[in-house]
Amino acid sequence: xxxxxxxxxxxxxxxxxxxxxxxxxxxxxxxxxxxxxxxxxxxxxxxxxxxxxxxxxxxxxxxxxxxxxxxxxxxxxxxxxxxxxxxxxxxxxxxxxxxxxxxxxxxxxxxxxxxxxxxxxxxxxxxxxxxxxxxxxxxxxxxxxxxxxxxxxxxxxxxxxxxxxxxxxxxxxxxxxxxxxxxxxxxxxxxxxxxxxxxxxxxxxxxxxxxxxxxxxxxxxxxxxxxxxxxxxxxxxxxxxxxxxxxxxxxxxxxxxxxxxxxxxxxxxxxxxxxxxxxx
Numbered sequence: 187x188x189x190x191x192x193x194x195x196x197x198x199x200x201x202x203x204x205x206x207x208x209x210x211x212x213x214x215x216x217x218x219x220x221x222x223x224x225x226x227x228x229x230x231x232x233x234x235x236x237x238x239x240x241x242x243x244x245x246x247x248x249x250x251x252x253x254x255x256x257x258x259x260x261x262x263x264x265x266x267x268x269x270x271x272x273x274x275x276x277x278x279x280x281x282x283x284x285x286x287x288x289x290x291x292x293x294x295x296x297x298x299x300x301x302x303x304x305x306x307x308x309x310x311x312x313x314x315x316x317x318x319x320x321x322x323x324x325x326x327x328x329x330x331x332x333x334x335x336x337x338x339x340x341x342x343x344x345x346x347x348x349x350x351x352x353x354x355x356x357x358x359x360x361x362x363x364x365x366x367x368x369x370x371x372x373x374x375x376x377x378x379x380x381x382x383x384x385x386x387x388x389x390x391x392x393x394x395x396x397x398x399x400x401x402x403x404x405x406x407x408x409x410x411x412x413x414x415x416x417x418x419x420x421x422x423x424x425x426x427x428x429x430x431x432x433x434x435x436x437x438x439x440x441x442x443x444x445x446x447x448x449x450x451x452x453x454x455x456x457x458x459x460x461x462x463x464x465x466x
Contacts, residue, residue: 227333229384230311231281235266237388240377241278242271244395249428255279265390271373273299274393275306282311284380286332286373289314289325313380332376337383338363344421366417372407375414381423388424391415397432408433 229235241250253262270280272287283306285292293300306312307327315332317325342363346354349362370376374394381389396408412434415425427436442449 227336227383230313230328230330231267233267233281234384235386237263237265237390238381238386239265239268239390239392240271240374240381240394241268241274241280242374242391242393242395243274244393244431245398246395246428246431246433247274247278247393249430250278250390250392262390269377271377271393273302275312276302280310282313284313284373284377286313286315286376289317289329290321332380333383337379338367340383341367341379369410369413371410374411375407378411378414378418378425382418382421386423388426389418390426391433392428392431394427394433395431399432399437 239250239254241247254260254264267281268279270278270283272283272285274280275283275285285303289300289303292303303312304325304327307325307329309328311328311330313330313332317329317331322329339359340363342359342361343354345362345366346359351358354362367379370379374391378389378391394411396406396411415427415434418425427433430437440448
């Protein structure tokens with residue numbers, strides 16, 4: 187959280203329970219230390235994807251399977267990469283997976299899930315939040331830590347450039363990145379921020395529903411995801427969502443609050459009339 191009195195950032199503990207890391211592990215370097223805008227990160231697949239399908243676990247993931255696998259000639263073009271999330275790596279035909287949870291905590295929850303993660307990582311990369319060095323001997327394979335500092339600084343550099351700040355200091359870049367980037371409270375927003383960081387141009391986001399109409403079932407942080415969808419769109423990245431998702435109220439009729447008649451339809455109709463009048 188930002189303290190305007192002394193212009194510094196300080197940590198506010200989450201109210202959600204966390205899994206304690208292995209206390210025998212030696213301390214590692216903290217985040218947001220060192221030089222600004224580190225550039226040595228390499229996307230684990232070795233590719234530079236322009237179009238990515240991100241498949242979460244909500245009901246609208248059915249449209250992903252319909253679009254890509256149910257027809258002889260799928261209606262959607264093939265993406266450059268498909269990214270699975272968490273247990274979706276068991277069923278989604280993916281190029282890599284994100285498991286942004288404490289892996290040791292996941293192992294304590296389920297030996298079977300831990301075995302699935304290890305099996306996947308032998309052939310394809312997994313990005314997790316933080317795997318400490320002393321934990322790596324029991325987590326073999328292609329497991330990479332999420333490049334949080336690099337992402338924060340990449341966002342900060344882009345923001346100060348858009349704000350027209352001449353010759354920004356390292357602290358201005360870092361603060362700008364933290365102002366946007368500390369609102370990363372869920373896996374999907376973190377994956378969207380990662381996609382922005384590596385230069386993805388189009389994202390097709392399936393299964394990130396959070397709420398289900400006429401149901402008590404829900405997951406926290408839908409606003410967090412919608413914030414990052416808007417953030418990426420403002421950055422110039424095309425983000426598409428399926429027609430059945432509740433994200434962005436996509437499953438509802440498009441409308442603008444407070445109008446008896448849809449002003450967007452009226453504007454389109456007016457443009458058509460003007461076009462005809464110009465031709466006549």
